[in-house]
Amino acid sequence: MSWSQHRITLEARPRGVHLVTSEIVEKVPQLRELRIGLAHIFIRHTSASLTLNENASPDVRRDFETWFGAFVPEDFAWTHTLEGADDMPAHVKASLMGPALTLPISDGRLALGTWQGIYLCEHRDRGGSRSLLVTLNGGSRHEHVE
Amino acid sequence: MSWSQHRITLEARPRGVHLVTSEIVEKVPQLRELRIGLAHIFIRHTSASLTLNENASPDVRRDFETWFGAFVPEDFAWTHTLEGADDMPAHVKASLMGPALTLPISDGRLALGTWQGIYLCEHRDRGGSRSLLVTLNGGSRHEHVE
Amino acid sequence: MSWSQHRITLEARPRGVHLVTSEIVEKVPQLRELRIGLAHIFIRHTSASLTLNENASPDVRRDFETWFGAFVPEDFAWTHTLEGADDMPAHVKASLMGPALTLPISDGRLALGTWQGIYLCEHRDRGGSRSLLVTLNGGSRHEHVE
Numbered sequence: 001m002s003w004s005q006h007r008i009t010l011e012a013r014p015r016g017v018h019l020v021t022s023e024i025v026e027k028v029p030q031l032r033e034l035r036i037g038l039a040h041i042f043i044r045h046t047s048a049s050l051t052l053n054e055n056a057s058p059d060v061r062r063d064f065e066t067w068f069g070a071f072v073p074e075d076f077a078w079t080h081t082l083e084g085a086d087d088m089p090a091h092v093k094a095s096l097m098g099p100a101l102t103l104p105i106s107d108g109r110l111a112l113g114t115w116q117g118i119y120l121c122e123h124r125d126r127g128g129s130r131s132l133l134v135t136l137n138g139g140s141r142h143e144h145v146e
Numbered sequence: 147m148s149w150s151q152h153r154i155t156l157e158a159r160p161r162g163v164h165l166v167t168s169e170i171v172e173k174v175p176q177l178r179e180l181r182i183g184l185a186h187i188f189i190r191h192t193s194a195s196l197t198l199n200e201n202a203s204p205d206v207r208r209d210f211e212t213w214f215g216a217f218v219p220e221d222f223a224w225t226h227t228l229e230g231a232d233d234m235p236a237h238v239k240a241s242l243m244g245p246a247l248t249l250p251i252s253d254g255r256l257a258l259g260t261w262q263g264i265y266l267c268e269h270r271d272r273g274g275s276r277s278l279l280v281t282l283n284g285g286s287r288h289e290h291v292e
Numbered sequence: 293m294s295w296s297q298h299r300i301t302l303e304a305r306p307r308g309v310h311l312v313t314s315e316i317v318e319k320v321p322q323l324r325e326l327r328i329g330l331a332h333i334f335i336r337h338t339s340a341s342l343t344l345n346e347n348a349s350p351d352v353r354r355d356f357e358t359w360f361g362a363f364v365p366e367d368f369a370w371t372h373t374l375e376g377a378d379d380m381p382a383h384v385k386a387s388l389m390g391p392a393l394t395l396p397i398s399d400g401r402l403a404l405g406t407w408q409g410i411y412l413c414e415h416r417d418r419g420g421s422r423s424l425l426v427t428l429n430g431g432s433r434h435e436h437v438e
Contacts, residue, residue, distance in 0.1 A: 003328040003329065003430060003431045004328070005328050005396065005398060005403075036149040036150070036151050036281065037149065037281075038186055038281060038283070040330055040394055040396060042395070042396050042403075043405075044403075044404065044405030044406075044408065045405055045407070045408075046344070046345050046346045046405070046407050046408055051241040051244075052192070052241070052245045053192050053237055053240065053241050054192045054237055057226055059225045059226035060226050060234065060237055062225060062226075063224050063225055063226050063234050063237075063238075064237070064238060064241070066222075066223055066224070066225075067218065067222070067238050070222070070223075071217060071218075071363060072359065072363075076358075076359070076362070077358055077362075078355050078358070079351045079354060079355055079358075080349055080351035080352050080354075080355050088352065088355050091345055091346055091352055091355075091356070092355075092356060092359050094345065095343040095344070095345050095356070095389055095411075096242060096388055096389075097241055097242075098244065098343075098390065099344045099408070100393075100394055100395075101246075102186055102246055102248055102394055103188070103246075104151065104186060104188050104279050104281045106151060106279075111151075111188075111190075111279055112190065113189075113190030113191055113192070113277065114190075115191070115192050116190065116191075116192055116245070119241075131405065133396050133398075133403055135328065135329075135330060135396045137283070137330070137429070138149060139149045182295040182296070182297050182427065183295065183427075184332055184427055184429070197387040197390075198338070198387070198391045199338050199383055199386065199387050200338045200383055203372055205371045205372035206372050206380065206383055208371060208372075209370050209371055209372050209380050209383075209384075210383070210384060210387070212368075212369055212370070212371075213364065213368070213384050216368070216369075217363060217364075242388055243387055243388075244390065247392075248332055248392055248394055249334070249392075250297065250332060250334050250425050250427045252297060252425075257297075257334075257336075257425055258336065259335075259336030259337055259338070259423065260336075261337070261338050262336065262337075262338055262391070265387075283429070284295060285295045
C-alpha cells in the first residue's frame with residue numbers, strides 16, 4: 001500500500017478547454033507502480049477547473065467554451081468585477097466543472113473509457129500557469145493486495 | 147486494509163435520469179466487508195454521468211431532464227453536430243454532473259443521507275448499456291483499523 | 293496507514309453561499325496527524341452542496357447566489373413543487389455543485405491553494421442544520437509511508 005503526492009505545473013494556456021491527459025500522466029510516472037488505486041488530481045485555483053470529456057474532436061472543446069459564454073455570461077448582474085469581466089464568470093464555471101478529478105488506476109494506468117480525456121478548463125483570459133497537486137494511493141504491483 | 151475493483155454494466159436506459167442505487171450496491175457485495183472506507187463509482191463514458199439526489203419522487207428526476215433541456219439546449223450554436231442533435235448537449239451535461247461519485251462507507255454500507263440516491267444520467271437518446279468501474283478501499287470489518 | 297470517520301453538524305444558515313473552511317477543519321483535528329492523505333467531505337442532503345471557491349471577497353459568494361437565481365430559476369416548468377418554490381431548484385443546484393469534496397492533505401493540513409475555501413451552498417430558504425460525514429485516509433506523520 002503506498003501514498004505519494006506530486007506537485008505539477010501546467011504551462012499558461014489561453015482561455016478555453018484543453019486536453020491534458022498525456023501531459024499529466026507523463027509527469028506522474030509513479031502511477032505505473034500501482035496495481036489498483038486512485039489518482040486524485042487537484043487544481044489549486046478558483047478560476048480554472050478540471051473535467052473529463054471527449055478526447056477526440058476539438059469541436060467538442062470549442063463548444064464547451066461557447067456554452068460557457070452563453071450560460072455563464074460576462075454581461076450579467078455581477079458585483080465582483082474589480083478583477084475584470086472574465087473573473088466572476090470564471091469562478092462560477094470553476095465550481096460547475098469542479099476543482100478535482102478522482103480517477104481509477106488499474107494495472108499502472110488510468111482506467112479511462114476509450115473516449116475519455118482530462119480537460120483543463122482555463123476560465124481566465126490570462127490565467128497564467130496552473131498548479132496541480134496529484135495524490136496517488138493504491139496497492140503496489142509488487143505486493144499482494146488482499 | 148484492502149482494495150478491490152469491479153467492472154459493472156448498467157443496461158441501456160432511455161434518455162433521462164434514473165435511480166440506480168440498489169442495482170449498483172447489489173453488484174458490489176464486497177462493500178459489505180468494509181468497516182470504514184470509500185466507494186469510487188466511475189462511469190467510463192462522456193455522454194452519461196452520475197450524481198446523487200432525491201431518491202423518492204420521480205418528479206424530481208423528470209424535472210432534472212426538463213432543466214437540462216432548457217439550459218443545455220439542443221438548439222444552440224453547437225459545431226459538433228455530426229453525431230446527432232443530442233450529442234454535444236450530452237457532453238456538456240456529463241461534465242456538469244460529473245463522471246464519478248466518491249461515497250463514504252460505514253459498517254459495510256454506503257453512508258448516504260436518508261433522501262440520497264445514485265442517479266444515472268443518460269444524456270443520449272440511445273446511449274446503450276453503460277460501463278462502470280467501482281473501486282473500493284477501506285478497513286475490513288475483520289481487522290483492527292487504527 | 294489509518295482511516296477515520298467523523299460526523300459533524302453545520303448550524304442552520306440562510307439561503308446562500310457560506311465559507312466554512314475553518315469550521316470544518318476545527319471539527320476534524322485528526323487530519324493534523326496525516327502526512328499524506330485525502331479528506332472526503334460529504335454532505336448528507338440533496339438540497340445543499342459543497343464546492344471550493346474564492347475565500348476572500350463576500351461579493352463572489354453573493355454573485356454565486358445571483359447566478360443560481362437566474363440559471364436555475366424558481367419560475368420554471370417544474371412539476372415537483374409540493375415542498376415549495378425553492379425545493380426543486382435546490383435539487384438541481386445541489387447536483388451542479390456536488391455533494392462531496394475530496395481534498396488533499398499534506399503535512400497535517402488541507403493542501404488548498406491560497407485563494408481556495410470550502411463553500412457550503414445552502415439552497416433552501418430554511419434548510420436547517422446540515423449533517424456532514426468526513427472520511428480521512430492517509431499515512432500518519434509518525435510512521436514511514438513508502
